Amino acid sequence: MNFQLPNYSIKMATKRNEPELCTSTSGDVSPQKKMKDIRVWMDGCFDMVHFGHANALRQGKEFGTQLIVGIHSDAEVTKHKGPPVYSEEERYKMVRAIKWVDEVVEDAPYVTAIETLDQNNCDFCVHGDDITTTADGQDTYHMVKKANRYKECKRTAGVSTTDLVGRMLLVTKTHHQRDARIFHFVHSPWTGVSQFLTTTKKIIQFSEGREPKPGDKIVYVAGAFDLFHVGHLDFLEKAAEFGDFLIVGIHTDPVVNRYKGANYPIMNMHERTLSVLACRYVSEVVIGAPYSVTAELMEHFKVDVVCHGMTPVMRDVDGSDPYAEPKRTGKFKAIDSKNDLTTQIILERIIKHRLEYEARNKKKEEKEMRILEELKAQKTN
Incomplete structure (x- = not known):
């Protein structure tokens, strides 16, 4: 490859x-x-x-x-x-x-x-x-x-906790589409969203903006990092301990969909990128990183260590081990972060308490709409 x-x-x-x-x-x-x-x-x-x-x-x-x-x-x-x-x-x-x-x-x-x-x-x-x-x-x-x-x-248009809960309640892939009609589960002047649009300005604002220094040991990890959570956080903290400069590869939506299943990812690639960039342990992000960690990739980024957690690794489309090259060169490290939280577990929390979260979203919508009407009335008066 x-x-x-x-x-x-x-x-x-x-x-x-x-x-x-x-x-x-x-x-x-x-x-x-x-x-x-x-x-x-x-x-x-x-x-x-x-x-x-x-x-x-x-x-x-x-x-x-x-x-x-x-x-x-x-x-x-x-x-x-x-x-x-x-x-x-x-x-x-x-x-x-x-x-x-x-x-x-x-x-x-x-x-x-x-x-x-x-x-x-x-x-x-x-x-x-x-x-x-x-x-x-x-x-x-x-x-x-x-x-x-x-x-x-200014609040960030295009995302809210209410929105993410709604996505999981729907358990659908339609959040990757640019169709505002799909978000009818939330009608709100503040948290009702249509589509988050990433700009280069936003990426620059989130970027740490530093290059590795001469002699820095560079660590590379890659994955979906969907619904960025403490399981991801503990893994990245451990990975960062193996070097001085941590690079995180973010897989594309189709790649994540291939190895995680039809309902994933919940968040699209650019949303996942910003979530990872905000983490203090991360030095740089590669957007749309290839699934297999090749010799060319490691040479390009001068990678010293490639880390992966304890989750199972699916073969690449050609049947090969995506970590074959770092394993062959002795650069591969398996990390046990001692945290087994996954995006699937978070989704199960939502599904288990579906009625409670549906009621929460509805209550929030009603309250915000009532406030909006009061603000309109005050402006008119």
Whole structure:
């Protein structure tokens, strides 16, 4: 099998950009304040942590020098939104691994109070430009807004936890198609999505932007990384320990579909790419990586070690072992991350509690539509 350079390889330098949307109830930060440490508070459920969450945190970090993220407990999430898919421990761990996060505060209160900001030495709170409410419909940020310690960033269009849960409830491949009609399971002004469109700007924003240094030991792994979860995270953390520069190959949707089955992947290739790029252990991503790890691929990226987890490996289309070459050259390492969580297990969680999640999505839709009508009425008046 001849190796061809994939269409996309993340090797782009990046710089600190201004937030995509910077609105504030208190105006811009003064030049004097910019010279000092500015601690930014962001909080949320962060259920099924995805690239939309990561993008919000990336933007939040642009407002200051330190990003402190508060994460709600399972009890709080269940009370105000419905049962979370990921446990609180999984959510804490996932957010800690996002490269823009400096600190995580566990069991953060659902309603953001001035006392919470002060206790964590935070200057202000940042949230997306959607509406978040408690179980009784109260704006969870009303106190920090009133105190002029609230700023907004732009939420990522085209993805939400509600959307991903809906995809799994449908158990369909239609999320790869560009047809907005397929998303009728969610009608919402904020979380109802049609299609996520990847741009080079977004990839650059997520890219670490550094090249391996002379003498760096380069590690290569590849896979689907669908619904990026703590199983993937633990594997990448272990793989990163084998060298200095971790490259992750992301397989195309048809390739993933071939070795995982008709209902996979849940997320398309570009969505999966951004989810992996947000991980602090990852140095570079190859988009559309070939299934077999060939000698040409290893030479091109100067790979020293090729790692794979404990999951079964399907043969390539020609019947060959996709890891034959790194095994032959003694560069192959099998990794046991001690975490057996898989995308299939997450899907089974959703299916097992299907009625609960359907009710959660419906409740969220109704609440958001009611808020939208109230906002329209206020604008008219």
